[in-house]
Amino acid sequence: MLEILSFPFMQRALVTGILIGLLLATLGIFVLMRNMAFFGDGIAHASLAGIALGILTGVAPLPVAIIYAIVVALIIYGLERSTRLSSDTIIGILFTASMALGVVLLAATPGFQPELVSFLFGNILTITFTDIVLIGSFATLILVWLLGWHRHLTYATLDPDSATIAGINTQLHTILLYIALAVSVVLGVKILGIVLISALLIIPAATSSLLTGTFKSFFWISGLLSVVVIVLGLLLSFFIDAPSGATIILVAASVFFLAALGSHLLKRR
16 A cells, blocks of 8 residues: 555645545535536537647647636526526537537547547546646635635525525525536546536435435535545545545445445435
């Protein structure tokens, strides 16, 4: 075990995985409460256009994808409030259009792009020090905002009308939540890929909801579960020589089903 942790690439993977895990697990609670499970998946797929644009122009794909994802998130917010279309419909239109744009941009990019494969399926073991700095900076900023304003955000989520009457700017907090989700999902794409990242946003929070009875413990258990499944998934992928991202999600899904089974047995008793 100590030998595995002595490898620099494994150290970077653990640090980055824990940061992203804590971030997505915390945001995932609000995603569940707002019934926004499709949002993370939509943003992840939409980010392909930003990644492709970065590759085509020779700019670092991750910052371009973050900016593109924020724009998409703001468009989703605007259309939700200016049209009668459901959120799922709006997200479905935007993420498929962005995917199509990404395919067109990639077709215009000459040669094979190995970096694209890492964004599609993720590879946490290729994380660089620059990636850690970028992810750590955004994660710290978002987590500080969540810790400082989680009461207002929770109130605005559970009862937006009463929150507005109480003087809480629900629109501002919702916009910031959308932006935080967009940034966090794109940062996670580097680790788990476009295909799998939404699972880390949903599964730890869903598992926590089965195990906890209070709202406060909901937050802490969700974050703890996310860290545990990332560490176990990384170590397991190393031992069985399997893709790290997929192994992490399989571990998370296994924990969820165990929690669901345990919850069911307790209710029967």
